[in-house]
Amino acid sequence: MDYVKGIFKARPNRFIAEVEVDGNLEIAHVPNTGRCKELLVKNAIVWLKPSDNPNRKTKFSLHFVENNGVLVSLYSQQANSIVYDAVVEGKIKELLGYNHHQREKSVDNSRIDIYLENSNGDSCFVEVKGVTLIIDGEARFPDAPTERGAKHLRELIKLKKEGNRCCVFFLIQHPAGEFFRPNWENDPIFSQTLNEAYAEGVEILVYRCDNQLSGIELIPEPLDFDLGKSLTNRIVDN
Structure with missing residues (x-):
């Protein structure tokens, strides 16, 4: 349609x-x-x-x-499907080598977006976050406080300590995003928890998607990130 x-x-x-x-x-x-x-x-x-x-x-x-002349995807749940399809199609180099792919793996009281496993039984949990807020070319997440997001990070920390591979995947759904940083100004709790997760060995992956009315695809080139606070706060607007 x-x-x-x-x-x-x-x-x-x-x-x-x-x-x-x-x-x-x-x-x-x-x-x-x-x-x-x-x-x-x-x-x-x-x-x-x-x-x-x-x-x-x-x-x-x-x-x-x-x-600003580009299409921004606001369908946040679609980010999970975009990343999952890209994993299955081998477009994400950091997540190659897994032959079992599963959507929404239940863990304790949470559901992690993607579960991967290889032939040796090694597991990988991937939590996906769609990002639309852009400030001076930096993609920021979240744009509103999210207790649920911090809860997912704590769950990944627990899983990592139990010996699993864990990743937070930030999919930038605004073409102007060239870099990722947590949104300390809007949600210091999530931002601090993300730092703690990274220190515990939870990986951070950042990619961008190409938005067209005919379809959305992940661009198979990872972007950089910085977990510290930013000195600039100029939002990209119309």
Whole structure:
């Protein structure tokens, strides 16, 4: 099904947006619980996926927003699928050599996004985070405090101490992102926990995706990161 072009008007709450489509005001589901304030600004061009479910409360889902001439993917859960498909297709060099691939592995009271295992029984847990906030070319996560995100990091630390390989995978869903840094200003707890995880041996992988209305693909070139605080705070906006 093709995307429908719309004009963003307002976001009454984190789950829905008011958008103008062909001169009519429509309600669209926002599949991203982040703030996205620098992206969802009034009159921004958005791209909507229509729903054919007659029981749904919203007629559309908001998948993309145009920002500085590029498409930014707001479908945060899609990040998991993009990374999983890239692992299976051998596009992520750090995650080659695994012949068992599984989505959503339950561990204690958490679910880790991707579980990998090789023929020797060696395991790897991968937690995926989609990133849309860009400040001076730096991709920052999270754009709003996330207790759940910090919980996942603590779970990875525990798994690493038990002898497993563990990774946090930051997928930059905004083409302007060239580098990754945790968002100390918005969530110092997550940022500090990420530092602790890295010190314990949890790996950090950063990649970017190519967003097109015809499809989204991971670009198989890793990006650098810095876990310290930044001195700049200029947000990329319209």
